[in-house]
Amino acid sequence: MNLSRFNLALRLLWRDSRSGELTILIIALLIAVTSSTAISLFSDRLQRTMTLQAAEFLAADLVIACPTPIPTDWQSRAKQLNLTLAQTVEFPSVLIEHDELLLAGVKAVSSSYPLRGLLKTTGADYNSETITHAGPEAGRVWVEKRILSALKLNIGDSLTVGEKPLTISNIITYEPDKKGDLYSFSPRVMMNDADLTATGIIQPGSHVHYFFQFSGDQEAIVNFKQWLQPQLTPSQKIMDIHEDRPELGTALIRAERYLGLSSILVILISGVAIAMATGRYTQRHFNATALLRCLGCQQREILWLYCSQFLILGLLTSAIGCLLGWFAQRGLFKLLKDLLPQQIANPNLSALGFGFSIGIIVLLAFALPPILRLKNVAPLRVLRQDLEPLPISAWFVYSLSITIIGLLIWRYTTDVKMTATVLGTGLITLLVLSVLIYGLLNLIASLVPKMSLTWRFGLQGLIRNRQATISQILAFSLTLAAMLLSFTVRTDLINNWQQQLPENAPNHFALNIFPEQQLAFKADLQQDAIQGSQFYPVVRGRLTKINHTPVQKFVSKDSQGDNATHRELSLTWTKELPEDNKLVAGQWWTPTQTVSVSVEQKLADNLKINLGDLLTFSIDNQLVYATVTSLRALKWDTMKPNFYMVFSPGSLDAFPSTYITSFYLPEAKKDLLNTLVKKYPSTTVLEVDLILKQFKTLLKQLTQAINYLLYFALMAGFTVLFAAVYATLDNRIYEGTLMRTFGANRKFLRKTQWIEFGVLGLISGFLAVIIAEAILYALYTRVMAIEYQPNLTLSLIVPVISALFVSLVGLLGVKQVLNRPPIHVLRGL
Amino acid sequence: MTPTQIKSHSHPIIVAENLAKTVLTAEGTLHILSSIDLIINSGESIAIIGESGSGKSTLIGLLAGLDTSTSGSISLNGLDITQMNEDGRAAIRNELIGFVFQSFQLLQGLTALENVMLPLELRGDKKAKAIASRLLERVGLAHRLSHTPKQLSGGEQQRVALARAFATQPKILFADEPTGNLDSKTGASIIDLLFELNSENQTTLILVTHDAHLAARCERTIKIEAGQQV
Known part of the structure; x- marks a missing residue:
């Protein structure tokens, strides 16, 4: 390739970027590179910190x-x-x-x-x-x-x-x-x-x-x-050290994975903006390309001319994005400061390299298909403007972007099955949502003829290019839904926990009370009129076998049973059925029974434990056998000591035990804790308020980190809006100017614009609420066991805020429509 | 310069005094139009002729309130539009003026009927559909009401534009090279239709053209050369 062609490419690039032709593309690419560099640096530093410390x-x-x-x-x-x-x-x-x-x-x-x-x-x-x-x-x-x-x-x-x-x-x-x-x-x-x-x-x-x-x-x-x-x-x-790879805490691993997946959302949305912006760019270059072809440029020269411009653009933008990403990851470390080890490995060049290459890859994946169209511009277009090159095969376009996104998901999950699940679920969701939005737009289109002129013109903006409208609504609704989710889960978790506690529910747990201290401790509480729950003896032990079969054979990974069998359980015994427990199967102790155990119902379901089964426990290096004689349902959130396994009285007498209780201490009597802790130094008093506070801070930091990434997604969403607006800007200016020629005033045009963007934002907001509520419902009822209640206030506020924001940004994009003098109609615009 | 003589039986509908338009360029001030004085009577037909770049389009842009002059005044039907803002001028355009353009300027997303209804709807006319249908029938497109511009030939598109121009029964019609994009046969039929409609509606016609024959069909000709009225 000779130097003069390279100079031509540079000159054209310079002209186009100065005229604002490439601004959206550059911004979208910057957002994608910045967020992926930040996440790449973040996880790399975290992982290397762990490896260095191995x-x-x-x-x-x-x-x-x-x-x-x-x-x-x-x-x-x-x-x-x-x-x-x-x-x-x-x-x-x-x-x-x-x-x-x-x-x-x-x-x-x-x-x-x-x-x-x-x-x-x-x-x-x-x-x-x-x-x-x-x-x-x-x-x-x-x-x-x-x-x-x-x-x-x-x-x-x-x-x-x-x-x-x-x-x-x-x-x-x-x-x-x-x-x-x-x-x-x-x-x-x-x-x-x-x-x-x-x-x-x-x-x-x-x-x-x-x-x-x-x-x-x-x-x-x-x-x-x-x-x-x-x-x-x-x-x-x-x-x-050879077998146990150092592992991050599960909270951090999940945060890292969510951040990674959020950054893919950012890349995807930015990609859509890049594709739209490049689409407009190529359309505006059809005439120039036809002229070049007319002057003797070959197809491959045309391709080289544009590809080289985009490559230069990609290299420069990615470099700046890397720099911004470096600052962004510092922000991320600051947000998660308390969760992380204090000594963090220094940033690595290869992580920066990843962010940089993401820029080039994303640009190629999303900008190449529209650019390839330029190669097919016919030289005859100089005579016949209506000759448009054939669009690139949709299969090529979609498979290219799906492959890239799939590879990125795999990078964060490093699990083929999970990648396929995320990609599959993502694609199906996008498809279903697209069909839904398409249907909605068709409905609007059928209603439009019956509407007033202002509404008709406003809504026409939405239904004219349905594909672009669908992309915009998807970008906004997914981003908003993700933000809504992270916000709602955080507040609901904390609120539900606090609300579900009845007035005067115990707010302190006392553990490790030694048998000889039990009576004195109880007396001390009574003396100060402190309401307490029953004192339960506790022996630590592990469930090892069910009917002589190792318990591991019954558990599925990450299930309740898995958690319960991988650690020591607190085992207790009591004569009476504990308060708030309900017998759902079998019978409470009968005097003739030998060592018997009552099992919590959900755990029994999970481990397939039935009445009459023989359970083996390992306590203090000795084996204890117990027959299941009843199953109990219990409320975990009563703030009273609850047990998976309750033994018949006397069954565990041979083992050293401590006692546990919970009690309600009003704010005014907090001083009593001082006395108690000093008098019983071996006893651990857990303040539920304090634990809740610690949990809140942790949750807040994690969700803040995820939101941090979602702001990038939101920015990317706005670039999609701008890209879509700019893709139709020429047409909008033309129509706006023509309307004003016929006497439409600015107020009328402004109204139509408000309607167009307001409805766009409103639909996105509603869709976001529906997506978020559906996920919340599944999450609360299936995973977290929190009572699901639709948040009506939020469901109304989010669409309104979304409509307002999208309108303001959209109006900014179409400012020119109102300001272009109508005389331009006479000059053929 | 003395204002052009007017017909005795009708009142002046367009009066322009000492009209000038200049723009600032890197090389200095460029005078596009200067010292234009015009009086055009209601019902008159005027041809504005001149070479490319002489300032014809700028002149009708100013007269129709599509652009603002650097100095001078224009009054339409007794109202000084140079004192109005853009929205004021838009209201005047909707009330008084019709347009026909060389490149038709139809909205691509609308049908022929909707294009004609547009100026009527903008003024809130409840009978927009009936008026538009009748006018499209008048221009011979009764069978094309639901067609979009892309489905119409150039001649048909200009007929839609004519129907749209007359829909609001404007007092003044500005036509900018209305046959410029049409072959001579189609162009001739469009011009016939234009003059027919003009006489039916008693509209004041201001026609910009290169065509001497076409100019000759108007009652009066104004020639512009290098931004000056000659």
């Missing part, structure tokens, strides 16, 4: 996680194999200082912790981070900064954990094995395990997590693991 993720080479200490001969065996040992104990505990309460995640570490990785702390000045390879000394405690502000403490102050006062010496900023789950969102308190006994918290039956950590040469670790495995009980879990 070696130190466990803070050891091998870890045994268990609810009780491991047998001493295991430790001896490890020593024989020359392995180094460390131990951490984690448990939640309520801290009280200066009349402030805070639920903290306490971690008591042995002196050799961490075996791998390092700890980072700062002093009072917060400035310089110190790297250490050992935890706090005995008598001292390290805390997260949040603890200091919440409890009005400073470095050097004393902090009482259980019954043991400890001196705050450092602020902990990084620990290698902090898990990314909801449980570990409580701020960290790290202490030396030499002080653990003095806290009085750990007693038989306490709900704590032990982590026994080992490091050494690989062969010894493998040896040790092989030796251990046959001896493990169901409640003991081995983790090693």
